Amino acid sequence: MLAAQYDTLLVLISILVAILASYTALDMAGRINSVHHKGTFGWLAGGAIAMGVGIWSMHFIGMLAFRLPIPLGYDIGLTCLSLALVICASGFALWRVSQPSLPLKQLLVSAVLMGSAIAGMHYVGMAAMRMRPGIDYDPLLFSVSILIAIAASGAALWIAFILRKDTPHVRLARAGAAVVMGAAIAGMHYTGMAAAHFAEGSICLAVAEDDGLGAGWLAILIIVVTLAVLAIALLTSVFDSRLESQTAKLARSLADANEELVHQALHDNLTQLANRSLLEDRLEQMLRKAEREHGRFALMFIDLDGFKTINDSLGHHIGDRLLVEVARRFRSIIRGQETVARLGGDEFVVLVEIRDPEDAAPVAHKLLHAASERLLVESHDLGISASIGVALYPEDGTTSHDLLINADAAMYHAKAAGRNAYRFFETSMNTNVHNQLQIMQDLRLALERKEFRLHYQAKYDAANRRVIGAEALLRWQHPERGLIAPDHFIALAEKSGMIVPIGEWVLNEACRQMRTWYDAGRTEWKVSVNLSAVQFAHDNLVELVKATLERHRLPARCLILEVTESTAMQDVETSLSILNRLAGLGIDISIDDFGTGYSSLLYLKRMPARELKIDRGFIRDLADGTDDAAIVSAIIALGHSLDLHIVAEGVETEKQQDFLTELGCNSLQGFLLGRPMAPEQFQALTTMQVDPA
Structure with missing residues (x-):
C-alpha cells in the first residue's frame, strides 16, 4: 500500500472553499426566491454554475492536497464529467428549494438524488487519476461517504429552503449554516478519500500517457477560477439585491407620491376637505x-x-x-x-x-x-x-x-x-339666478362685440382748479340693458375670470386715449386706471403694463395705476414686490379707498406709492367738527409727511371743495367738478381751462 499524506494548507483552503460555496448556494436560493418569474431561469442557471464550481473546486483542492509517492495527474474528460455532475446536482437543488413547499417525502427523494450526484462527482473525480492497478475502496467508509453526501444534501436543501426569505438577520443565519454545510461537504470528501487504498507499484496513467492535467497547474487554475466564479456570483447577488431594494423603495416612494398627488388633486390643500x-x-x-x-x-x-x-x-x-x-x-x-x-x-x-x-x-x-x-x-x-x-x-x-x-x-x-x-x-329665487347667468354669458361676448366703453372723470388741481388728468371708468353698453355701471358686473367678471381680459382692454384703451390727448398738447395730464384684486395678482401684470406703454409710445409718467388699500394689504410682501416693479417702469402708484381698511403705517411707508386717494365715504359726510373731518385731516397730514400726492374723490358740494382745499388736499374729483363722460365730451369740456366753480 502506498502511504498517503495531505498538504495542511490546501486542506484548509478546500474547507474554506466548501463554506464559501455553501454560502453562495444559500444566497442564490434567496435571490431565486425574490426575483420575478422572468428572471428566475437566469438566476437558476448562474446559481447552478457557481454552486457546482464551488463544490467541485473543494473536491479537487482536496485531491490536490492528497500526496502519494508517485506523480499524479487527472484525465480531462472525466474531470469535466465530474464538474457537469455537480452543476446538474446544484441546479436541481436550487430548483427544488425555489418551490412553494418542500414536503418531507420530496426532501428525502431530493436528498438521495443530490447526494448520489455529489458522491458520483467525487468518485468520478477519483477515477480521473486512472490508477493502475485500480483504486481499492473500503466498503464501510465508501458507504459512509455516500450516506454523508445524502445527509449533507438533505440538510443543505432544508436549510436553503428555510433561509430563502429575506429577513432582518438572514445573512448572519446563512453564514452560520454555510459553516455547517461546508463542514459536511468536506467530511464527505475526506471520508471518501479515507476509503481509497492504492497498491504498491501503482501508477497514474493520466501522467504516464501525458494526456492529463498536472497537479501544480491544476491547483492554481482551480483556486483562481473558483474564487473568481464565487466572487462574481456573490457580488452580482449583492448588487442585484441592493438594486432590487432600491427599486422597491423607489416603487414605494412613487406609489406614495402618486397617492399624495391623487389626494392633493381631490382635496383642498388648506382644509383637507374635498375640492x-x-x-x-x-x-x-x-x-x-x-x-x-x-x-x-x-x-x-x-x-x-x-x-x-x-x-x-x-x-x-x-x-x-x-x-x-x-x-x-x-x-x-x-x-x-x-x-x-x-x-x-x-x-x-x-x-x-x-x-x-x-x-x-x-x-x-x-x-x-x-x-x-x-x-x-x-x-x-x-x-x-x-x-x-x-x-x-x-x-x-x-x-x-x-x-x-x-x-x-x-x-x-x-x-x-x-x-x-x-x-x-324656492322657484321664485330663480329669477335673480338666471339674470346673473345671462349677464355672465353676455359678459363673455361683450369684448368680442366691442360693447365696453371708457368714460373719463376729470381730476382738478385743488389750488388753481385746472384739469390735471382723468380717471378711466369702465361702462358696458349692453344691447338690451343699456349702459351698465361696473358695480353691476365687475363682481361677476372677477368670479368668472373675465376681469383679466377686460382689464387688459381697459389699460390699452386708456393708454390709447391718453396718447391722443398727449399728441393734442396735454403732455402734463395723467390718466388713472383701476386694477382689480384679480388683475393685481395676475402673473404677467408688469409685462402687460410695459408692453401697453410701448405699444402706444406713451411716457410712463402719464399713467397712474390705482390699487385699493385692501388689495395691496392682502399679501404685503408680494404686493410690495409687484408695486416696486411697476414703479420701476416710471408709472405712478395710487392707493385707492384709503382709510377703509386696516393699513399698517410701516407697510405704507415701504410702498412706492406717489398718490393717496381718500375714500368717498369720508367726503360724503364731511363737515367741520365731525369725526370724518378729523379722519380726513389726519389722512392728509399723514400723506404729506410721506411726501404723497393727496386726492379726494366724491366732491359734490362747494363746502366740501373749500374744506379739502384748506386742509391741503392736492387734487379733487367728483360730480361738483365733472361727471364721468365719453372722451369726446371730455375733450370738449377741457378745451379751455376754466374755473369750474
Whole structure:
C-alpha cells in the first residue's frame, strides 16, 4: 500500500472553499426566491454554475492536497464529467428549494438524488487519476461517504429552503449554516478519500500517457477560477439585491407620491376637505344612487359671513386658521359617508342623505351653530356666522348643475335676509339666478362685440382748479340693458375670470386715449386706471403694463395705476414686490379707498406709492367738527409727511371743495367738478381751462 499524506494548507483552503460555496448556494436560493418569474431561469442557471464550481473546486483542492509517492495527474474528460455532475446536482437543488413547499417525502427523494450526484462527482473525480492497478475502496467508509453526501444534501436543501426569505438577520443565519454545510461537504470528501487504498507499484496513467492535467497547474487554475466564479456570483447577488431594494423603495416612494398627488388633486390643500373635482364626482355618485334607489339628499351651499373683514384686517394666516377650524367643525357634524367640500375662499358645500325634506333643517341648524361659535386665534377673539342655501333632490333639481345653482341662489337669499340663517330653495329665487347667468354669458361676448366703453372723470388741481388728468371708468353698453355701471358686473367678471381680459382692454384703451390727448398738447395730464384684486395678482401684470406703454409710445409718467388699500394689504410682501416693479417702469402708484381698511403705517411707508386717494365715504359726510373731518385731516397730514400726492374723490358740494382745499388736499374729483363722460365730451369740456366753480 502506498502511504498517503495531505498538504495542511490546501486542506484548509478546500474547507474554506466548501463554506464559501455553501454560502453562495444559500444566497442564490434567496435571490431565486425574490426575483420575478422572468428572471428566475437566469438566476437558476448562474446559481447552478457557481454552486457546482464551488463544490467541485473543494473536491479537487482536496485531491490536490492528497500526496502519494508517485506523480499524479487527472484525465480531462472525466474531470469535466465530474464538474457537469455537480452543476446538474446544484441546479436541481436550487430548483427544488425555489418551490412553494418542500414536503418531507420530496426532501428525502431530493436528498438521495443530490447526494448520489455529489458522491458520483467525487468518485468520478477519483477515477480521473486512472490508477493502475485500480483504486481499492473500503466498503464501510465508501458507504459512509455516500450516506454523508445524502445527509449533507438533505440538510443543505432544508436549510436553503428555510433561509430563502429575506429577513432582518438572514445573512448572519446563512453564514452560520454555510459553516455547517461546508463542514459536511468536506467530511464527505475526506471520508471518501479515507476509503481509497492504492497498491504498491501503482501508477497514474493520466501522467504516464501525458494526456492529463498536472497537479501544480491544476491547483492554481482551480483556486483562481473558483474564487473568481464565487466572487462574481456573490457580488452580482449583492448588487442585484441592493438594486432590487432600491427599486422597491423607489416603487414605494412613487406609489406614495402618486397617492399624495391623487389626494392633493381631490382635496383642498388648506382644509383637507374635498375640492370641487371630488365634490362633482361625489355628487354624480349620489345622484345615481338616489335615482336607482328612489332616495333623497340635500345639497347645502355655505358662505361665511364676516370672513372677508377678518381676512383683510388681520391677515391671511389668521383667515386660514379660521377656515381650518370651521372645516373641522363641519366635518365633525357630517357622517363619514357624506361629503363636506370647500370650493375656495369661504365657500363650502355639504351633501347629506335624507329621508324627508324636513330632515335637512336640523343639519343646517347644526352647521350654523358650528360656524357661529367664537374662536380664539393668536389672542384674537373671532366671531363669524354663515349663510346657507339648501337645495333638495329631486324637488329642486335632478342634475348637479341645477342643484348647485339653486342652492347658491338660496344662500344669497339667506344672506340678503340678514345672514346667520338658512333658506330652502324656492322657484321664485330663480329669477335673480338666471339674470346673473345671462349677464355672465353676455359678459363673455361683450369684448368680442366691442360693447365696453371708457368714460373719463376729470381730476382738478385743488389750488388753481385746472384739469390735471382723468380717471378711466369702465361702462358696458349692453344691447338690451343699456349702459351698465361696473358695480353691476365687475363682481361677476372677477368670479368668472373675465376681469383679466377686460382689464387688459381697459389699460390699452386708456393708454390709447391718453396718447391722443398727449399728441393734442396735454403732455402734463395723467390718466388713472383701476386694477382689480384679480388683475393685481395676475402673473404677467408688469409685462402687460410695459408692453401697453410701448405699444402706444406713451411716457410712463402719464399713467397712474390705482390699487385699493385692501388689495395691496392682502399679501404685503408680494404686493410690495409687484408695486416696486411697476414703479420701476416710471408709472405712478395710487392707493385707492384709503382709510377703509386696516393699513399698517410701516407697510405704507415701504410702498412706492406717489398718490393717496381718500375714500368717498369720508367726503360724503364731511363737515367741520365731525369725526370724518378729523379722519380726513389726519389722512392728509399723514400723506404729506410721506411726501404723497393727496386726492379726494366724491366732491359734490362747494363746502366740501373749500374744506379739502384748506386742509391741503392736492387734487379733487367728483360730480361738483365733472361727471364721468365719453372722451369726446371730455375733450370738449377741457378745451379751455376754466374755473369750474
